[in-house]
Amino acid sequence: MVIIMKKLNLISLAVVVALAGCSDNDKNTPDPVTPIIDPVPVPIESLTVENTIAVGSEQCINGGIETLTGDDANQNGELDADEITTTSLVCNDSATSLNAQQLASLTTNTWYKEAHAKLASSQDNIANIVKESGKAKNVILFVGDGMGISTVTAARILAGQLQGKMGEEHQLSFETLPFSGFAKTYNVDAQTPDSAGTMTAMASGVKTDVGVIGIDEAVIKGKCLSGKGHELVTSLELAEIAGKSTGLISTARITHATPAATYAKAANRNWEDVSDMPKSEAANCEDIASQLVNFEKNLEARFAGIDVDGLEVVMGGGRRHFLPKDARYNSADAVSLVEGDRTDGRDLTAEWQAQYPNGQYVMDQAGFDAIDVTNSKHIFGLFNESHMQYEADRGNDIAGEPSLSEMTAKALDVLDNNEKGFFLTVEAGRIDHAHHAGNAYNALNDTIELSKAVQVALDKTSIEDTLIIVTADHSHVFTIAGYPKRGNPILGKVVAVGETEPTLAADNMPYTTVGYTNGGGFRDLGEETDADAGYKFAPVTGRVDLTDVDTQSPGFHQEALVPLSSETHAGEDVGVYAIGPGAHLVTGTNEQSFIFHVMNYAADLAKKADAKVTN
Amino acid sequence: MKTIILSLALISPLASAAQCALDSQYVQASYQVSKQVAGKAVAESQQFTLWRTPHQVAEQGIELVEVWQQLSNQQIRPIRYFQTQQRGIEYQPSEVQGQQNWSTKYQLVSDDFIAKMTLTDEQGDGCEKIQHYQLVQGDTTIELAWLVNQKLVSAMSIGKAQLTQTLTLGTVDFKKDPIQQQFALWDAYQTTDYADIGDNEGDPFLAKMINLGFIEHGASGFYDTNGKALGGGHSH
Numbered sequence: 001m002v003i004i005m006k007k008l009n010l011i012s013l014a015v016v017v018a019l020a021g022c023s024d025n026d027k028n029t030p031d032p033v034t035p036i037i038d039p040v041p042v043p044i045e046s047l048t049v050e051n052t053i054a055v056g057s058e059q060c061i062n063g064g065i066e067t068l069t070g071d072d073a074n075q076n077g078e079l080d081a082d083e084i085t086t087t088s089l090v091c092n093d094s095a096t097s098l099n100a101q102q103l104a105s106l107t108t109n110t111w112y113k114e115a116h117a118k119l120a121s122s123q124d125n126i127a128n129i130v131k132e133s134g135k136a137k138n139v140i141l142f143v144g145d146g147m148g149i150s151t152v153t154a155a156r157i158l159a160g161q162l163q164g165k166m167g168e169e170h171q172l173s174f175e176t177l178p179f180s181g182f183a184k185t186y187n188v189d190a191q192t193p194d195s196a197g198t199m200t201a202m203a204s205g206v207k208t209d210v211g212v213i214g215i216d217e218a219v220i221k222g223k224c225l226s227g228k229g230h231e232l233v234t235s236l237e238l239a240e241i242a243g244k245s246t247g248l249i250s251t252a253r254i255t256h257a258t259p260a261a262t263y264a265k266a267a268n269r270n271w272e273d274v275s276d277m278p279k280s281e282a283a284n285c286e287d288i289a290s291q292l293v294n295f296e297k298n299l300e301a302r303f304a305g306i307d308v309d310g311l312e313v314v315m316g317g318g319r320r321h322f323l324p325k326d327a328r329y330n331s332a333d334a335v336s337l338v339e340g341d342r343t344d345g346r347d348l349t350a351e352w353q354a355q356y357p358n359g360q361y362v363m364d365q366a367g368f369d370a371i372d373v374t375n376s377k378h379i380f381g382l383f384n385e386s387h388m389q390y391e392a393d394r395g396n397d398i399a400g401e402p403s404l405s406e407m408t409a410k411a412l413d414v415l416d417n418n419e420k421g422f423f424l425t426v427e428a429g430r431i432d433h434a435h436h437a438g439n440a441y442n443a444l445n446d447t448i449e450l451s452k453a454v455q456v457a458l459d460k461t462s463i464e465d466t467l468i469i470v471t472a473d474h475s476h477v478f479t480i481a482g483y484p485k486r487g488n489p490i491l492g493k494v495v496a497v498g499e500t501e502p503t504l505a506a507d508n509m510p511y512t513t514v515g516y517t518n519g520g521g522f523r524d525l526g527e528e529t530d531a532d533a534g535y536k537f538a539p540v541t542g543r544v545d546l547t548d549v550d551t552q553s554p555g556f557h558q559e560a561l562v563p564l565s566s567e568t569h570a571g572e573d574v575g576v577y578a579i580g581p582g583a584h585l586v587t588g589t590n591e592q593s594f595i596f597h598v599m600n601y602a603a604d605l606a607k608k609a610d611a612k613v614t615n
Numbered sequence: 616m617k618t619i620i621l622s623l624a625l626i627s628p629l630a631s632a633a634q635c636a637l638d639s640q641y642v643q644a645s646y647q648v649s650k651q652v653a654g655k656a657v658a659e660s661q662q663f664t665l666w667r668t669p670h671q672v673a674e675q676g677i678e679l680v681e682v683w684q685q686l687s688n689q690q691i692r693p694i695r696y697f698q699t700q701q702r703g704i705e706y707q708p709s710e711v712q713g714q715q716n717w718s719t720k721y722q723l724v725s726d727d728f729i730a731k732m733t734l735t736d737e738q739g740d741g742c743e744k745i746q747h748y749q750l751v752q753g754d755t756t757i758e759l760a761w762l763v764n765q766k767l768v769s770a771m772s773i774g775k776a777q778l779t780q781t782l783t784l785g786t787v788d789f790k791k792d793p794i795q796q797q798f799a800l801w802d803a804y805q806t807t808d809y810a811d812i813g814d815n816e817g818d819p820f821l822a823k824m825i826n827l828g829f830i831e832h833g834a835s836g837f838y839d840t841n842g843k844a845l846g847g848g849h850s851h
Contacts, residue, residue, distance in 0.1 A: 436813030532707040566813035
């Protein structure tokens with residue numbers, strides 16, 4: 001604040017009265033007496049200006065007052081720099097407390113205010129969380145296959161930009177969950193893991209070897225008999241024994257590693273049907289698809305005295321593993337001339353229908369839409385011969401298939417009919433595949449679809465009785481690089497702060513913000529929405545001039561440093577997000593197997609299951 | 616023009632065009648691909664076999680077999696078989712409209728391309744009816760001998776000043792059963808979606824695939840539908 005103080009000067013208004021002489025024109029007429037005002041010297045004001053010194057300034061760290069004085073020589077009413085004759089500085093004493101004025105630069109700042117409000121809600125979350133064991137009637141585990149931290153960040157930005165925002169400030173649904181931590185993803189024998197080992201850890205609480213499903217590390221991969229006696233019990237199985245409704249959803253084949261780890265035991269993740277197994281192994285162990293259909297029977301055989309009712313909801317892809325290798329069994333949207341792979345002649349869809357005569361087997365969008373969620377107790381949906389379509393590519397499916405969020409909604413409508421609660425696992429399985437294909441567009445759009453599915457679950461359940469955990473099984477070598485300006489399209493080329501044209505690298509060519517450390521590298525497939533189309537081309541080595549390439553198009557595959565035909569997983573930690581009873585345990589950095597224990601604690605799965613077995 | 620040896624046990628040379636097309640749905644045809652560089656005395660050559668059923672085409676080389684399946688929605692699905700390992704890699708059907716042309720796979724040269732060529736001669740009747748076409752594009756002269764009712768290339772050449780490539784039909788068989796059995800044999804191989812390769816580096820065969828690419832146009836891609844030469848020679 002500047003204060004101008006005018007001192008009262010002594011004004012010498014000398015008024016001189018003089019007797020005037022005769023005018024030249026009329027010398028005879030005496031002049032009246034005329035007062036004459038002399039040209040009076042202009043009064044000079046002395047000005048004083050006081051400036052408030054801000055807290056944190058170089059002159060006074062705690063603020064103060066700077067006083068400037070001088071004469072207003074040019075009479076402009078202001079104390080100009082060249083008029084200052086004295087300067088004095090009075091600094092405030094060191095602060096003994098913070099007052100509103102001192103904090104004003106913080107408290108009026110939007111970032112500060114929003115974070116401050118979040119602090120309050122975080123405190124409320126901690127205060128209100130149900131910490132007691134066994135209070136979660138329902139548990140939902142969402143797994144984004146291959147959804148590493150960089151994928152979450154990039155998907156968040158893309159989701160925001162698709163809504164017209166700059167993007168960075170956006171939050172995916174699961175990023176709003178009150179508790180989060182990290183999971184270490186390595187397998188017992190692998191620094192960088194695969195889905196079989198990681199999902200086994202999450203589902204059973206036991207880390208195991210890469211490529212192994214539902215069996216501990218004692219197993220020799222591919223040797224069926226070596227796993228006998230080392231089979232693990234999963235959270236899904238415990239929930240089933242405890243009397244809860246159980247469900248399983250994946251956009252991958254339902255026999256693929258991640259979903260399979262919830263219900264199957266296999267010394268090799270690829271034993272999805274009998275034709276995938278060496279005869280020596282098939283003679284002693286059951287293939288994964290068969291284990292899914294025989295889930296109820298196998299569980300009852302394993303644990304004495306239980307009477308379970310089987311998986312209420314199973315939806316995903318992988319029809320080929322359930323049908324005989326016979327064209328007569330082809331579905332309407334088969335993508336092979338002979339859809340089924342089974343060489344034992346079994347039609348597992350028919351076997352499932354025989355077990356659950358009132359259940360509904362569906363294979364397309366129309367069948368899905370017709371499901372009676374009120375009266376249906378068992379749903380079996382196999383919507384694709386192999387993996388279901390990428391979310392952006394669903395329109396190209398021959399018979400039509402539901403989205404992940406639609407399947408989640410339908411599953412919850414069926415599962416919540418049980419007063420004992422439910423246990424549901426939902427996998428966004430194709431994030432992983434898009435990354436393997438080096439196509440960020442599909443990886444991010446499938447992550448956004450997972451976010452929608454989580455929102456569906458949040459909307460359809462209560463924080464009071466439902467534990468929801470969202471995580472990934474592993475990461476990918478997917479990076480967000482360069483120095484793009486705020487709001488720069490996440491799938492675009494790097495445009496630096498203050499610039500409008502792409503930044504050029506040392507090779508004088510533009511580069512994208514997102515990219516891969518290895519993989520097939522550059523492909524420009526335009527509007528192609530199937531990431532796997534990129535596999536029809538050899539890996540591209542070296543840099544490509546992207547000047548005239550639309551890197552935001554669905555068919556653009558990012559450049560890669562190390563040329564491989566398929567991009568690989570990465571070994572860093574993944575995020576774990578949670579809400580509901582027991583969610584407070586999701587904090588810090590933990591082994592991936594810890595996730596099982598959180599679910600088990602929250603829902604008392606083992607304890608309730610044990611009561612059924614012993615009774 | 617080289618001699619064409621046809622096994623005509625099942626097909627009468629006097630058959631109508633429609634009957635001939637019907638009878639030649641199942642084909643096993645051997646081809647020789649030769650590349651003659653000016654100044655070199657010996658031409659490079661290799662062979663492959665074209666197999667086809669109404670909705671499948673296979674090009675069989677020494678080690679690799681590339682199969683294309685035509686789906687009910689007209690998409691084309693590629694599969695690549697490795698004969699020594701008895702394994703296969705399945706690719707996703709192509710969905711981009713116009714990117715692939717079934718006739719390119721089925722008869723090695725697309726109907727669109729033949730339509731661009733000039734008919735210079737026509738001989739024979741029924742299944743032996745053969746048409747000769749020519750197309751000159753810049754310094755390249757393309758000649759085609761076309762068994763029009765069997766939808767088979769009898770011979771084709773792409774001639775430039777320094778390089779001449781030829782595709783020549785050898786033996787042909789139209790016996791349905793052995794052809795179906797051959798496709799069934801490949802179909803029995805253990806197959807993997809390419810999308811799953813990245814998750815299977817522990818499998819030695821699939822780990823090797825990590826470092827292999829896929830060349831969509833094999834020997835049949837002698838040139839594409841735009842007449843653009845693809846370098847000639849069989850990729851196998």
